[in-house]
Amino acid sequence: MQFPMGHCFVSVVIPCLDEAEAIGDVVRDVLAQGVDEVIVVDNGSTDDTAGQATAAGAKVVAQRERGYGRACAAGLFAVSPASEIVCFLDGDGSDVPSFMPAVVGPVARREADFVMGSRIRGRREAGSMTPQQLVAGWMAGVLIRNAYGVRYTDMSPFRAARVDQLRAWQMREMTYGWNLEMQMKAAAAGLRVLEVPVDHRLRQGGVSKVSGDLSAGLKAAWVITKTFVRLAATLKPKASPSGPLHP
Numbered sequence: 001m002q003f004p005m006g007h008c009f010v011s012v013v014i015p016c017l018d019e020a021e022a023i024g025d026v027v028r029d030v031l032a033q034g035v036d037e038v039i040v041v042d043n044g045s046t047d048d049t050a051g052q053a054t055a056a057g058a059k060v061v062a063q064r065e066r067g068y069g070r071a072c073a074a075g076l077f078a079v080s081p082a083s084e085i086v087c088f089l090d091g092d093g094s095d096v097p098s099f100m101p102a103v104v105g106p107v108a109r110r111e112a113d114f115v116m117g118s119r120i121r122g123r124r125e126a127g128s129m130t131p132q133q134l135v136a137g138w139m140a141g142v143l144i145r146n147a148y149g150v151r152y153t154d155m156s157p158f159r160a161a162r163v164d165q166l167r168a169w170q171m172r173e174m175t176y177g178w179n180l181e182m183q184m185k186a187a188a189a190g191l192r193v194l195e196v197p198v199d200h201r202l203r204q205g206g207v208s209k210v211s212g213d214l215s216a217g218l219k220a221a222w223v224i225t226k227t228f229v230r231l232a233a234t235l236k237p238k239a240s241p242s243g244p245l246h247p
Contacts (some may be wrong), residue, residue, distance in 0.1 A: 008084045008085050008104075008107075008108040009036045009080065009082045009083050009084045009085070010035045010036050010037075010083070010084070010085045010086075010087060010104055010108070011035070011036060011037050011038075011039060011079040011080060011083040011085070011086050011087070011163075012030050012035050012037070012038045012039065012086075012087045012088075012089065012100075013039050013041065013072060013075030013076060013079070013086055013087070013088050014026065014027070014030070014038065014039070014040045014041065014053075014058070014075070014088075014089060014090070014091045015041045015043055015068055015071030015072050015075065015088075015090070015091065016040055016041060016042055016043060016045065016049050016053070016071070016091040017042075017043040017044060017045055017049075017066070017071075018045045018046060018047050018049060019045070019047075019049050019091040019092055019205070020045070020047040020048040020049045020051075020052050020205075021204065021205025022091060022092050022093035022203065022204035022205040023040060023049055023052050023053045023056070023058075023091045024052040024053065024055060024056040025056075025093060025204065026056075026089075026091050026092075026093055026095075026097070026204075027040065027053055027056035027057055027058045028056050028057070029097040029098070030089075030097045030100070031056075031057050032097070033097055033098070033100045033101065035087070035100070036080070036082075036083070037059060037079070037080055037083070038057065038058040038059065039058065039059050039060075039061055039075045039078050039079060040053035040058040040059070040060050040061070040091065041060075041061045041062075041063050041071040041072070041074050041075045041078075042060055042061070042062050042063070043063050043064075043066055043067070043068075043070070043071040044063075044064045044065075044066055049091075050062070053091075059078070061074055061075060061078045067174045067175045068175055068176055068178055069171065069173045069174035069175055069176075069177065069178030069181075070174045070175075072088060072171075072178055073171060073174065073178075075088075076163070076166055076167070079163060083163050084162060084163060085104055085107050085108060085160055085161070085162055085163065086160065086161065086162075086163055086166055087100060087103060087104050087158075087159070087160040088157055088158070088159050088160070089157055089158045090157045090158075092203035092204060092205070093201065093203055093204025093205065094128060094200055094201050094202065094203045094204070095117070095156075095157065095158045095198070095200065095201075096198060096199045096200070096201060099117055099122075099158070099196075099198040099199065102117070102196045102197075102198065103115050103116075103117045103158055103159065103160050103196060103198065104160045106194050106196075107160050107161060107162060111192070111194070112192045112193065112194035113161065113162070113165060113186065113191035113192045113193070114159070114160075114161045114165070114182075114183075114186040114191055114192070114193050114194070115159065115160050115161070115193075115194045115195070115196060116152070116154065116156055116158070116159040116183070116193075116194075116195050116196075117154075117156050117158035117159065117195075117196055117197070117198030118152075118153045118154040118156060118195045118196065118197055118198065119137075119154050119156050119158075119198060119199075119200040120134070120137060120138075120153040120154045121153055121154075121195070121196075121197035121198075122197040122198045122199045122200060123199045123200075124199070124200045125200065125201050125202050127202060128200045128201055128202045128203075129200065132221070136155060136221060136224065137152075137153060137154040137155050137156075138153070140152065140155055140180055140183070140224065140228070141153050141154070143228055143232075144183060144184060144187055147184075147187075147188075147232050147237070148184070148187035148188055148237045149187075149237070150186075150187035150193050151195070152183055152187075152193075152195060153195060154195070155179045155180060155183065155224075156179075156198070157179060158198055159179070159182070161182075161186070165191075166182075169181075169182065169185045171185075173223075173227055175223055176219070176223040176224055177223050177224055177226070177227030180224050180227050180228060180231075181227055181231060184227075184228070184231050184232070184235055185231075185235065187237070188231075188235035188236065188237050188238065189238055190237070190238040
């Protein structure tokens with residue numbers, strides 16, 4: 001993927017569950033950004049998610065055991081040996097791939113170690129985020145800032161880091177806590193964390209597996225809370241030579 005200051009092999013991982021309506025366009029939009037590979041992880045879909053993703057140019061990996069974190073981990077495992085940077089985003093069309101240079105670029109140029117796109121700081125279509133998503137992102141941000149001094153405004157799925165760093169973290173949360181675990185480990189390690197504004201749209205098809213269902217939303221909130229408490233007890237903050245980055 002071409003950015004100022006050089007070329008890096010960039011893999012994009014898209015975890016999916018029943019996103020046949022949107023995934024083809026998502027893959028094509030991501031490939032249009034010039035990335036080197038797109039890996040769609042089919043997390044047990046009952047529709048034609050895999051077929052649509054393959055037709056659009058993605059490599060499809062099957063992870064039939066349900067779990068957002070499991071799907072992301074399977075995608076990370078499947079990236080090319082040449083891959084240097086992995087970018088994650090959702091397959092429902094709500095994330096905007098044209099913001100990928102803003103998310104991946106600072107990692108490619110070694111200006112940051114972990115970059116996350118903040119939907120809160122960007123422009124959001126009306127109804128694209130539920131009140132519980134907004135509150136969860138705010139609450140996680142408060143907890144992480146108090147524990148590690150790093151400010152987050154969101155738990156957006158749109159994020160990027162180097163492959164070796166991601167593997168070194170040895171991610172353990174295989175369901176809804178995956179994103180929070182990543183943010184906490186980056187903060188606790190004293191890495192250069194950067195949050196950039198990204199736009200966010202209404203999903204382009206299908207039904208949300210968390211925000212569109214109250215019981216799933218409550219379950220996700222419980223898992224996220226347990227994740228924070230457990231990790232905060234073991235992840236001690238380390239001093240950073242440069243501190244977090246806040247543009």
